[in-house]
Amino acid sequence: MKFKKVLSLAACGVIASSLLAGCGSKSGSGSSSNGKQVEVDIFQFKVEFKDQFTKLADEYMKEHPDVKINITTVGGGGDYGAALKSKFSSGKEPTIFNIGGPQDVKDWQTKLEDLSSEPLVKEALPTTLDGVTVDKKVYGLPFNQEGYGFIYNKAVFEKAGIKPEEITTYAKLMEAVKTLDSKKADLGLDAVFALPAKEDWVTGLHLSNIFISPEFDGSILKTFEAKNVEFKYAKQFKDVLDMQNKYSVQPTVSLDYSQQVEKLFSTGKVALIQQGNWAFNSIEQVDPELAKNIGLLPIPVEGVAEGKLAVGVPMYWAVNNSKDDATKKAAKDFLNWMYTSEKGKEYVIKEFKFIPAYNGYDVSKISDPLSKDVYSYAKDGKTINWVFMGYPSSWGQKTLGTDIQKYVTGESSFEDIIKHSKDVWAQERK
Helix, strand or coil: CCCCCCCCCCCHHHHHHHHCCCCCCCCCCCCCCCCCCEEEEEEECCHHHHHHHHHHHHHHHHHCCCEEEEEEECCCCCCHHHHHHHHHHCCCCCCEEEECCHHHHHHCHHHECCCCCCHHHHHECCCCCHHHEECCEECCEECCEEEEEEEEEHHHHHHCCCCHHHCCCHHHHHHHHHHHHHCHHHHCCCEEECCCCCCHHHHHHHHHHHHHHHHHCCCHHHHHHCCCCCCCCHHHHHHHHHHHHHCECCCHHHCCHHHHHHHHHCCCCEEEEEEEHHHHHHHHHHCHHHHCCEEEECCCECCCECCCEEEECCCEEEEECCCCHHHHHHHHHHHHHHHHCHHHHHHHHHHCCCECCECCCCHHHCCCHHHHHHHHHHHCCCEEECCHHHCCCCHHHHHHHHHHHHHHCCCCCHHHHHHHHHHHHHHHCC
């Protein structure tokens, strides 16, 4: 994700189940009855794996010459939700597209194919389908599992004399941040953080989730059904936001994902960034050696949820039910093949750097340090669930995320943005 969007990854049994035997490819030919080539247009959000995804699609087309796959990626600094609506409005509807949870299922209900009978549904790990299941019908297939928090540079921490394993509370995190700030000249840092406030999903979705998830007991369905949001943990939210903003490269409202991850963190100019394991590929492309020496720290909710990492499903694959039967079959076959064939599974683990959301994978092959950290926290049950795809449509980004931009520039008080966000949530849920 970047969006990175869901559900509960409970205990070690959940991921451990992915050690079970693979289900194998159960896909068939995607050709139409008249023998013509079938075109499957994919409109997807995950920019971090678009090159690898395209290569896998090429591999599939070599094995299935009767299928042509076209991939369009909109994400990162782009608003995928708005772009998807525009795509449908243009009349050039994609065959496969992405949805994030209950709100998206509701918004796109008339376009969603029932995928309940697909082999992948039976292989999905427990709870990963909760957010896309309505009346026992499944409308989406999980991308993967992801986790996010503060990515940190281990070499910088070591040089500063900071032990990351001891940072288990907000107080200890703040102490470490102040230490890094006091030594930033010696450490070669421009600042401690790079807060990309320009990216409304980073603040309005991911950061807010840390403090809203406990309010709804980590349930995306409770979040989706809630008529109001109280911001019970607004103080903790403000403290963490203020900490990032104060000790960040400025101006934060101008920082985007690329600047944060590639130009600042990957070049050693900042020690900490709020992102998830999906950022590994970008970091590795800039500095392969640095990428081997990074880790993830949880974002703490003081007194409520400290030492827990946010883990969930970022997005789901959906199939457009308005396409003809041959096209829909080709789309489903490709998705099943991607996650169940030996070649597909190899790409999922080694090339995509995904933490699988399905059975049939050898999770010991997870190679990058960020994904290993996510797996470790999930295995130990130390997680905060993703609920932000249960927010009202666009509320997280276009209301809260936009308001946070006003806050970090001094145009609005924190109290005002909380009040406005509460009012908009209530209005949207009437």
